[in-house]
Amino acid sequence: MWFFYGLALMAGIANAVQSGVNATLAKNLAQPFAAGIVISLVGATTLLAVGLILGRFAPPSMSDIRAVPHWAWLGGMMGALLILSQLYVAQRIGAAPYLGLLVTAGVVTSILLDHFGWVGFEQHPVSLWRICGGLLMIAGIALVAMF
Incomplete structure (x- = not known):
């Protein structure tokens, strides 16, 4: 693994x-x-x-x-x-905002893909912790992009 x-x-x-x-x-x-x-x-x-x-x-x-x-x-x-x-x-x-947006969009999208089991993924229900993680990613990219 x-x-x-x-x-x-x-x-x-x-x-x-x-x-x-x-x-x-x-x-x-x-x-x-x-x-x-x-x-x-x-x-x-x-x-x-x-x-x-x-x-x-x-x-x-x-x-x-x-x-x-x-x-x-x-x-x-x-x-x-x-x-x-x-x-x-x-x-x-810039590299940091670009990759940050790329990864953050991927994480937020993957939470939805997992929750609904779309495009071949096994279903993993959304949880408060996953939502918090997605929100922290969004806050993190905002900080990287602003500073």
Whole structure:
């Protein structure tokens, strides 16, 4: 279990660094959408290479593809939105407010997703402590953004 927490922490660090890296790529290429495509292609190539190296990649069957809920195909569009926000927003508002907003919005949204069991998550009812945690995240990002 600790491996997964460590991986999540590393992904959080990468997310913070990635915003600046991606925005710098867009600025130097002078083409944010071209940078977004490069970022996506490098990401896809990395996933393919790691999957092949670990022996964990196999193309899905047609029955697997048909079994996917319609909403599950939207993840790629959401990934593109994340990349576009990195390219256009991160350097303009700063790393801390950007990542703070990103994480806070994610935490507040995840409380709702857990409570209702939406998009494949197991149901975890909202509690006073979860609400307090979400409110503290909102207060924290307000402080980071203001100062």
